[in-house]
Amino acid sequence: MIKWLDKTVLRWFVNFLWPEYYRPAENYQPNWKILRNYFFFQKILRINGKVKWPVHFTSLVMGADRIKKGFMCDPGDSPNCYIQAFQGIHFGSNVEIAPGCKLISSNHDLEDFSKAMPSKGPIEIGSNVWIGANCVILPSVKIGSNVVIGAGSIIVKDIPSNSIAVGNPCKVIKDKKLYAVDINKIKLNRNIQKPKKGNTVE
Secondary structure, three states: OHHHHHHHHHHHHHHHHOOOOOOEOOOOOOHHHHHHHHHHHHHHOOOOOOOOOOOOOOOEEEOHHHEEOOOOOOOOOOOOOEEEOOOOEEEOOOEEEOOOOEEEOOEEOOOOOOOEEOOOOOEEEOOOEEEOOOOEEOOOOEEOOOEEEOOOOEEOOOEOOOEEEEOOOOEEEEEOOOOOOOHHHOOEOOOOOOOOOHHHOO
């Protein structure tokens, strides 16, 4: 009875509250946990209230309307993240952002701190990417697909696909094998059009 309720009524409720929440329909966090962890702070107290996916109450997402993302990607759902997307942030699918990360799409003008410095474009992050705890990603950085960024890294330059990178400044330390799961075959909690490109989905 409880599983049926979670997969029907509570699933509908979660989909209604967060229209850009795309996660596996099976073997993932149950809907009652999503409601328990995010509903009160985000929908009642309105902390990150305008964001269309679950965001942890200790995180801050600014400029959410300039974020483009695929499925299995909810920027700010981990604790203590700061996502500033005024100049745009584009995520692929299956992007996990660990606690404490900072993604900063624009910086202050050096001559007038009240103004934003123009950037060279949005931050771009591919698919099948894991960003370790307490990383900082700076404006206009491009991270390819199938990438792992080590905890505490400061990413100031582009990181190519199929790599593991770490450090300050962040550098590639070795190649990474292809992601083992074809994420396009995963059944999601709601319908979404997925590209037919196997595990290299952008």
